[in-house]
Amino acid sequence: MGKGIEPNQPYLTNPIRPSGEWKVWWRLLRPHTLTASFVPVGVGTALALQNGHFHLVLFLAMMIASILIQAATNMFNEYFDYVRGLDTAESIGIGGAIVREGIKAKTVMTLALAFYTISILIGVYICYHSSWWIAAIGLICMAVGYFYTGGPYPIAYTPFGELFAGFFMGCIIILISYYIQTGTVTVESILVSMPALILVGAILMANNIRDLDGDKEFGRQTLAILLGREKAIRFLAGMFVISYIWMFVLVVMHIVSPWLMLVFASVPKAIQATRGFRGKTAPIQMLPAMKATAQTNTQYGFFLALGLLLTHWI
Template identity: 35%
Template sequence: MTDTATISPTKAWVMAARPQTLPAAAAPVIVGTGLAVHDGVFAALPALAALVGALLIQIGTNFANDYYDAIKGADTDERQGFTRVTQSGLIAPEEVKRAMYLTFAIAIISGTYLVSVGGLPIVVIGLASVASGIAYTGGPYPLGYHGLGEVFVFIFFGIVAVTGTYYVQAVDAVAGIPMTIPSGTLPLAALVASLAPAALSTAILVVNNVRDIETDAKTGKRTLAVRLGYRWSRVEYLLMLAVAYAVPAVFALDPAYSQFALLPLLSLPIAVRVARTVLTRTDGAALNPALEQTGQLLAIHSILFALGFAAPAVL
């Protein structure tokens, strides 16, 4: 834990935003954009707007987690994770709550441009993403408290983010404001590609929850790791890694793509190193760095995946 007496208000807000989690927001946008370049539908403004929206939703979700975990008693002094600003008293609970709503409001406002491009499907995606970000630890049935956190992350920080990013670029050339998804703007390839960042984003959460198994169990937070225990949570982590590296191989075998799709395999040594830690350690001293390293793995894997898609189109 950090010595809170030496932390400035500015640093406290940075801690609350959790910049180490932002690769989970940026990675699927990067992958979706790489595929858009490959397919010749790249559009810079929609791609940038998708990135801004994803980052804002991630930060808003972080504020929500900090606030709700504290008021529900899930965060205690025994917790081995990074310092939570609400529980530690660095920022008043009501301030964190206001920041959460403000961040989500800015995300919705900034998303109006994407709505003008993508129409009703983007309205549905945007509102569902915000609602789920709050419901992850808030509301009458917190997803993270009932073993559904991984499902939320896999869907919204993987499938929805990648396909949504691709869609807003592909639909940019379509006249009018779509009420449904126009033909050709959401190919199967976007869904398949989304599985890689979805898996690695989920792997980040697995590390977080494995680290907190003991304290979460004491406070009644029934995460999937609490339900599965150490052994099967580690199996889940390995499964997520397997999915992340199988997806590029699927594209490399498709004649429509190239061997550049295998570029993410260059990150495999990082995955092996982090997996060794996750498979053998339970303490925060080891798993906090492993959590950050899994986030770095997600970022590197996604950049390489996007380059693998884009390379044949730009070389």
């Protein structure tokens, strides 16, 4: 591991640009990653609506809490990668609030904890109207968000980052969103949540492919590093393929409605994402492919939710 930089370095008080600009704070949220929070909530709620259950306020509460947790996780990432010396002013794909905009690291951490606090308060409302077991599950999800880059053994430094992110920010969020509307979890809801696990994990895989060289230099052991760049790209392509085959099989087995085949409308974006990584080695060259990966998750989730709604309406 490289030597970390303490968050009270003098240059933090000399911002390169005014830190009050709203765009600085918007970039700190890393908005391109927020698809991993709002898509699962939308899918879980649409699945509940298909079965005749929908509570608008619970839906909005779950959506806001999920987005806040994802945004806070991104801020923890920004903070801890800076403290450990991974982020510099030249780093690609980061919010850059600390290393480029001069915002104090402590401010970023405080804002992240504030987002967590608000999400907990929203969670109390959700639990009151559903089950207090949701509190335990929600706290586990929040702990994973923090320890993804925080703590002595960050999840992001291991080969299990994609699995943890996909399971807790994809699968579990869908099931919580479904449960708070219906009061139960069904086999159908579990099976429908599996592609979200894969595609949210794909967003992390795309990120790790882009950062492969830098991560290797700082001693990380991500799945992309263990596989190597070319195999990691093929693995990413395989993740896309499995997510589509999974839905096709569910339709063929009459577990879900044929309307869910609408997800195949997102295939071109998945192809674009995969091709965008091939032959690229510079992080900046891979930004369009990363964006396409997140868009694949968004489009897949949108068409999945639309298919569920059409099943209910038609």
